[in-house]
Amino acid sequence: MAGLRLFSLTGFRMEYGVMKQIFLMLLLMILAGGCERSLDSGNVGFEAPDEIPVPTALKIYHLADGIELKWQISDSDIVAHFNIYYSDQEDSEFVYWDSAHGFTKTITTLNTGQTYYFRVAAVDTNDVEGAGSTTISSQIGVTSIVINNNDVFTNSTDVSVSYVYPVTPLLVKITENSDLSDAVWQNFRQPGIFELSDGDGVKYLYALLRFNDGSESSVSVSDSIILDTRASIDSTYFVADSSVLLAGDTVYFYIDAGEPKGEGYVFFTGLSQLTLYDDGNDGDAVADDGIYSRRYVVPINLEIDEGVVTGRFTDAAGNSADDTPSASRINIAIPPEPISLQTIAESSSQIRLSWSAVEPGSFDFSSYRIYRETSPGVTESSELIANITSRTTLGYTDSDLNDNQLYVYRVYAYSADGLITQSEESSATTIVNTPPSAVTLAVGLIDELTISISWTENIDDDFESYQIYRGNTADVTDLTGQRFTAINDQQQTSFTDVRFDALDTYYYVIYVYDRQGLKSSKSNVESTP
Known part of the structure; x- marks a missing residue:
């Protein structure tokens, strides 16, 4: 019988079942007078060995890194240990894997995606192996659950649960209790729906699966999600160096929402929406502290008189807070008339800029700032290519440019208090480059x-x-x-x-x-x- 060990008896190798039959035949011959000598007593002096029980209820339980085999035995008194056999093909010979002294065996180092077949045989105290159990099989693989496609947050107690499994499941137990004490087997669905318990916070789900080949997951698989059902803004405010801002002035906007990972905005007259950040960049001081902020440079041609700054917030779970206005008002004034700017392409990699000077007045001149784009729409958020601190310096050569490329420029003039004026956009296209001259x-x-x-x-x-x-x-x-x-x-x-x-x-x-x-x-x- 494939997969069973043989033993030696007077020079012959025979299975336990064959040995037992021969023994019974000899005993019958003696009792029936099959030889010339007779026994003086009905007591032959020895008994036939007990039949070795066959393991039953063999079952596979899937682990994170392998499987666990479990079985039962009707009489364990004569059993010394169990031999485990396996095959990776249904019709192939079984190969000895290992032995076990209890009724379970953990097996690792199996190939994911491979189907394995198993038998278990009992071995008595005389090291005689009995008949093998019924063959069972299962495919090896990962078992896991995923809540809401791996979302971190949810604002609903109803969540979807998707399963990863090696074999098609029939039944599932799923609950928020890690010991699964309150869970019952239910028909498997992919994806499933689960209703979380009330109360915001981290929610954990634990699940056991029973598969159509009779195997089960041995330990529960789990996943977590944060339930968040509300959002709010504690305050909206802004900070600036002046009560009346000019183009080029810097202002910092804030909303205190009390929770990170959301989306914060402010809006006011002339600005429909300004995104704020909680990542430690763009004027935000501390990342993930629940305070969303933004450094904002006032653009040209924006004028606001006693404007209301309103904060808006949506948290990571999708909850929207009530719009919250700031306590103070914002004022922005229009700066003086623009200066004149001209641009000329000098080569395939250089463009020369020249502009008219700002006239001295009641302001303290600080600098000309030149911003550049490769298409119309230059602002103070564009690339800054030069900061010139002399009021009488009225020219600049932009170098290391690409050939045959349009470049658009704007010059801004600043005082110590902020923007004075700026130019209109001016553009030029660099000359087409030609290959270098060859050498000999x-x-x-x-x-x-x-x-x-x-x-x-x-x-x-x-x-x-x-x-x-x-x-x-x-x-x-x-x-x-x-x-x-x-x-x-x-x-x-x-x-x-x-x-x-x-x-x-x-x-x-x-x-x-x-x-x-x-x-x-x-x-x-x-x-x-």
């Missing part, structure tokens, strides 16, 4: 192993580097050869290479790159003599 290459020998490489100098204004490639064939290019050096000094026109064998022939080619990444056509190809 020469190769010679200093000695048998030292190779001299030289080339004519490139004199382009936007030179970036010479890049030399080496190959073993005359058709060497930057694609087929190996780049072995890049030289950033425009005036350097020679380099030395070495070879390991005087019979080696190397072919060289050189390319010139500019600062915008364009390369020249390849030079002439030269080889070692």
Whole structure:
């Protein structure tokens, strides 16, 4: 019988069942007079061995890292231990796995996604193994539950529960109690619905699964979610250096909601919605403290007289607080007339800016600030490219630009108290870049192993580097050869290479790159003599 151990008896190997039959046949022959000698007494002096019981109720319980086998036995008095056998195919021979002295065995190191078949046989105190149990099987895999698709928060007591399982479940127990004492088996549904207990806070769910192959999950699987059913704003307020703000002034807006991970806003006349943050950035002092804030620079052409600043908040669970106005009012005044700005493209990488000076007045001039975009709509939130502190400096060259690219600029003039005025937008498109000029290459020998490489100098204004490639064939290019050096000094026109064998022939080619990444056509190809 496959999967059962054999034992030795007078030189023969036989199963326990066969040995027992032979023993009974001999006993019957003796009792029936099957030999010439007779027994003086009906007492033969020995008894037939007890039949070894077969394990029953074999069951698989799924663990986090394997399975647990459990079984029962009708008479354990003569059983010394149990042998466990397995197979990874239904019709294959069973292989001995391990033994157990109790009625359970934990098995790990199984392959996820693989179906395994198991039998258990009892072994008596004479080390004789009985018949194997009924075969059971199950697929190995992870068992888990997920509440609301892994959401952190929910504002409803009704949540969906999705299950991950190795075998199709039939029944499930699910509850908020970790010992599952109040749970009953119910028909499995994917996904399921569970009603959480009342009261905001962290809610845990625990579940056991019973599968259609007769196996179960041995320990409960769990997941958690935060129940949050309400939101509120304690206060809305703002902080500024002046009671009347001008364009360019900085103001900090706040709402105190008392809980992190939500979405906070303020709005007032001229601003429909300003997002506030609780992540330690954009003017927020402390991340995740439940106070949402934002540093805001007043833009041009915004005028507000006694404006009401109102806070709005939605928490991470989706609850909306009542809109809450600030106790103080905001005032923003229009700054003076703008200055004049002109832009001219000088090359493929430079644009020259010039502007009219702001006239001295009752203000204390602080700086011109130049902001840039690659499309119309330049504001003080755009890229700041220059901060010029001299009032009489009326020009600036913007360098390291991309070729054939539109750039849009605006100049702002500031006093010590804030924005004075600003320019209109002005734009220019950089000139189309052309590839660098190629150079002429020469190769010679200093000695048998030292190779001299030289080339004519490139004199382009936007030179970036010479890049030399080496190959073993005359058709060497930057694609087929190996780049072995890049030289950033425009005036350097020679380099030395070495070879390991005087019979080696190397072919060289050189390319010139500019600062915008364009390369020249390849030079002439030269080889070692």
